[in-house]
Amino acid sequence: VTPSPRTRSVLAILVFLFFGPPSSLGGQTPTGRLSGTISDVDSRLPLEGVMVRIEGTRLVAFTDTLGRFDFPSAPAGRHMVRAERLGYATNRVAVMIPSGGTIRKDIPMSVTALRVEGITVVADPVAKPKTGLGTASVIERTAIRHQTATTLGDVLQLSPGVEFSAPGLGAIEQIALRSTPTTGTTSSVLGRSASDLAAFGTLVVVDGIPLSNNGNLQTLGNRGELFLTTSAGGGIDLRKVPASTIERVEVIRGIPSVRYGDLTHGAVVVETRTGEFEAEVLGRLSANNHEVSASNGTTFSDGRHATTLFLDWARTKTQPGVSDDAARRLTVQAGHRFIPGSGVDNTDRLVFDSRLVFFTLTDDRPENPNVRFNRSSSSKDRGIRLLERIDLELSPETNLHVMGSFSRTYQRSSSSAELIRSALPFTNRTEEGRQEGFFVIGPYVADVEVEGVPSTFFGRLEVRHERRGRRWHHDLLGGLELRREWTPGEGVQFDMERPAQSSFNGVEGYDRPRAFDEIPGISSSAVYVEDRLRLAIGDESLLQVQGGVRVDLLHDGRSWFSGLRDVVLAPRINLEWTPVPSVRLRTGFGRLAKLPAISDLYPAPQYYDVVNVNQLTPDPAEQLAVLTTFIRDPENPDLGFSQGTKLEAGFEASVGESFLSVSVFEDRIRGAVAIRPEPSFLLRDHFQLTDSIIGNGIKPEIVLPPSSSDTVPILIDRPGNYVRQDNVGIEAIVAFQEIRALRTRLHLTGSWVKTRMEAPATFFGPADRFSGFQIQTAQTRVPYWVGAAETGEKVLASYRLIHQQPSIGLVVTAAVQHNIYDKVVDETATDTLAFEGYVTRDGRLVPVPEEERGNPEYSDLRRSRGGYLLETGGTPGDWMMSLQVSKSLPFGGTLNFWAFNVLDNRGLFATIKHQSRFFSPMQFGLEVNLAPGAFLGGGP
């Protein structure tokens, strides 16, 4: 029986996988060498993963990351070479291979599925990240230019599942891919979204430098009464990356390469523009935003040197005409690329790439007597990022990549507000012990300043080795990462007689000023190894396997040699099978780990000021406050990585110029870091006074020893690896073929995401309930609850109707965000019988059996926990539309009009049947792109 071709292919795969690549199958015919590069005809960027075949033979090659392919021993003579890649039109070119000689053939490829007339305004779902096979959207510069984007966050709106927002710097922008907000009401420690918690993270890499928010300490904590505009404790603020500098963004929602660590929710890989490009000037004007940017890239010395320069300034006023609140950003970026060997045999054996970025981001909310009296705040970040990358071609098959980066951000935040409180006893003691305090009486203006300098060193050593056969291609990768993050600075500073937290009740206390210099920081490292195999099966089929493992290490102390605190082994694998060029099937599994933030590793000591004597009299001379200060260290020595697993499967298919992509995923994160309130108690002494007569002008003194003592219950905010998050969902992208007669096409992205956050810890209800318990000495107990679970579910679609008139340079894009369904639920029982037990005044947890909770003796414990008591059926669908009209200008410029929420849909307000959903109000503006080089040079 003769096996079928399919059976032979399967057998060939098994043989290959078990026994490795076969030896050379070269024949006796004369041969020559054929090599070349394959690039995108529009962007001229190299295309990786293109299958190149010499028709009539079984020779197959795959392009590497630089788009290169090589047939070292191809049969001499005239042949047709065929280049194929999903999403691109197959290209066939004739080539004459000389016997015993070498010929070079560069092949351009053009996109078929998504682009018409050279204008792309949507994310490209076909393209793959350069480093892997995981599900991704690739957003090229042409799409960014039509997106009216000020920040990286604005650019990411082209990805499935991301809601639209008006461009600008108006609010902190954080992202957590493949998750949706939950209620955020049952437990304040969970936040509402994964982006609110530093334990979760979408990695953002800019030019190879992983941005980090781990060292951001610009917060007044969860007990502060003053607020700062800060991304501390959450995800990276995407406003720091200007859209105008971006060349390409890979939004890796699936399983990323093992190159990427410190993440739980995917990765966003940003490349800024480099090399030679036309000078560009951009101006953007709207009622809220002003932005100007300029960029230029030049080469000299035969192309061996290339310099790039970016300048970007943007300002957003959040309420123009009403307040002077404004966010400002200035970015200056300089780059230099040096290729010593360029121009010689067209080989770039050694490449030096240097980048220097300086940026400021200010969020200023000055006092406005008309709107906000006696209240102001400001946050200012000034930072530099320095990067040096060296790529060395050790051999045609082996490359060495070395990079080092250093980034430092000077963060200074201040807040001022009038606090209105009655007379309260305070103490300025910074050590444990008892001393006489003082009274703060009446309203006062509290000022607080926070100054930190998050600094990061990141280094990478990586070797890439390629092995090629006639039908297979191995791409081996191994690397070592070193990372160190620390945050010196003056820290949190305020006048202790006018503290920024005055809800003082004698036991909660207020946190003291804290210098950041004493905080050790984080040292981490990682090693990884990965192989990516491309294997041609038959004439059209292609199998790709990318598998590797990464070992993340969190070190103790300040160095990489001071012992291990936590280790995570993170294997990752992606499989992709292309049975025919128009269909791609894929699946993957991977494990991820996210570093804990410095604020979680080294939380501030908690101060508890127990009031022993509180004699407030009209005569200041008779007043006496005596307080005992206790200090508790909430540090958790066992704290480690948050860990996640990702599992996904999907397929992509193209029919003609239409394209469909569907992905199903399940992400599970375990041990995410969050504050876990831990009950305990303090011993409070009571004293007799030497004089307690009011009005005699004599200041009393305490009589030792204490007359009595009691206990005061407290909660210690100790971080722990205990939060779980599960995300499941489906993503779909459909790009329909252009309706030629109308020059219009429809692009659709949709996602269903369900997120479940669970915190199996002990909770004590609203904060004021426990603080009341602390004060009311007659109260012997309050209830506690175990666990919090919240879910969010969202079905979100975005439709982009793109109309183009290339002859007059007109592009009209109507983008509709369709919130098909939203629902958030507190799964945790919140009824009055849901309590688990009670906590006593000495901090003991006493469980109450479920069947006894209705008994009369527990009536004082039957209280509502808080959160949504009513489960609704979800919020019905609603939509809003944004509009962008681009018109080409002479000399390569464009004029854009954009309007966000152009119909000013306000959304839905909460009813008894559903929750609310608000859309941001309409905004609109103009944007002008000019190419001064074309103008001065008399271009088109």
Added chain:
Amino acid sequence: MVFSRGFLVAVGLSFFPICLNAQVSGVPETASGPTWTDTWSPLRPVANLPRMFPGFSLDPTVGLVDSPPGVGLFWTGGNPAGMAREIVGEFSALEMGTFRETGDYRPPLQPGEETSYRGTVFGWSRLGSSGAGIGRVVVDRSAVDGPAFSQVVSPYSSNPLVVFDTVGAPRNWTAVLIEGGGGWALGRLSLGMSAGVEVRKMSTDGAPAPVSTRTSLPAASVGASWEIKENVLAIGTHARWGESKHSLGQFSLVAPSRIYELAGFDTPAMHNLVGTVLRRRIESDGGAVGVQVAGRVGGMRLAVSGELLEEDAARFDGSAATSWKDRWEADGWSISAGAAGTFSRTAYHVSVTGKTVEGSLRLPDTPRPTFRSEEARWSLLFDLRRAWDAWHLGFSGGLIRDSRKARDGAVGVGSDLRTWIPAGLIKAGGKVGSRWSASLGLGVSAYVPHGTLPEPSALGTPYQEWVAPGLSFFGSQSTTTTIVGRLQRHLNEGSFLFFAGGFSRISPSDQAFPLPTTPDGDRTLLSLRIGFCRSRD
């Protein structure tokens, strides 16, 4: 014989019917262009007839459009399907202008002093062999320096739902209008659609009681036409829809302010704001269906169009309310006819338009309307041009009749104003050298109202302060004189740069027996514009 576009471009003369200011011509204020270039706009008002202001603005056609007036299903009736056959060649214009309006002769809710900077891009073109497209973008930034009280875009329109404050702080308006459409011929059948949106934002700057508003006005139109006899007779029908969402908020946390909500002649709802924020929404929704007939008799192009109009508007408290507190319902009809051709070397364009709107205002708890109005406007406009070898002469003029009856049942009073507006504009121009040409125009118009107005003393103080002066203004005679000029530099075949300016003054002319609350003084408008036009057959 029809006008040669190249001929008109070369001499730089354009005489169109009296191009009244935007409110009068019935297009959004940010649009600018001669009347016939606005009829196609999907954004033109539906069942709304903004008040005629005394005087007419400077000829907005100077430089922006140098094509002969269009007549047809599209140009006269606004049916986008007509584009496929009525747009020939290619035209594009870019204009930047500044406008300054000052003077005390104005109704109380008009800004005292206003300076605008406006950029306009307008063009049309054939799209392939069977299609044609048109588009316009207008960007306008206006700074109001004098007292400005109104928090709605157009306080003197048919819709009586007006909100204003008593602080009158200076404010800035930013508006963008963007509209376009396409039409395609499929044999004798033609289909077309047009859509547009106008967006506006207003905010005070450094005001003790800051005000901010935003407005979104989307609109769309679809149409079909059938050519009964090729190039001789065609019929068409179209439907259009327009919406307006206007949100306003006034913050008064320190300085006290008072907000009035006008709704007729009755004492308006009043809100004293101290340490709070007031938010209101006014939303409207309108639609129209129309039929057209267009044809050619000899050398004359003819078109007749009619539309049935309906529009609802409602005012809501706050930003969250879903039930209205005032509701305005209006319906009406419009008819327009145009004819153009050439007679004895004189090109002519004549148009007759008429529009009526009847509306009623209701409150949630009253079964019968509290306020009703009946409004109508008829106009006869003509445009004559004649060219000799080196110089050219044109005359345009017309007669407009505007009538408005209103009765407020709550207070039992009404008004009845009928206004006649005769107007004429003569313009002459000629070549200056080989590449330059210049033109100058002089115009005069009169505003002659008569009728009855409520006796102010019988009504409340808000009426006396804010409503009566407005009615007196519109009930007073006035005269307007205008002078316009343009200098043109020809670049190459069909394209030129232009510099244009104009001055207009409106003065009351019946000072012997003025109404008691008529404003004093006069009002002037100054404009300066620079632009580029290109036209290809």
